[in-house]
Amino acid sequence: MDTYDRAKAMTAFLQVFGSETDPRTFAAEFEDSFFGEYPSVRTALDEHIDGLGWRTALTKFHQEQGIADHDLRWNYESVEIQFREIFDIVHHADRVYVFHK
Structure with a gap:
């Protein structure tokens, strides 16, 4: 994932976990949770x-x-x-981002 896509994925991550995320551990939490980026839920x-x-x-x-x-x-x-039941799905910037719960 390039930097631009990573920024979008991180923005999507904040939509799910924003209030629970510690700024000191944000990057690690994102990496642990991020599953993938897709054009649609069906593709995921x-x-x-x-x-x-x-x-x-x-x-x-x-x-x-x-x-x-x-x-x-x-x-x-x-x-x-x-x-x-396993993943959170976020629709953001015409993409679908999937994160482990």
């Missing part, structure tokens, strides 16, 4: 699904069982509920 969810290995597992299941790709779809609403 897709990366999360990939990171958990779910997409690979589902592809393998499709192949093993002879199930067409269009017969099984992600329930993004359910995935987002689970995602929001």
Whole structure:
């Protein structure tokens, strides 16, 4: 992340943790919490699904069982509920910033 993007991400971080953040430890708290910057929540969810290995597992299941790709779809609403239990999502400057809770 370049300096300009980092500044936007830090601004988004302050929207979530601003009143709780100690100025002396701000940078470390930001680094510990920052998960990623995305163009949309859907993109963040897709990366999360990939990171958990779910997409690979589902592809393998499709192949093993002879199930067409269009017969099984992600329930993004359910995935987002689970995602929001782990992460805070901030919309800022036309981007989506994700932070560990």
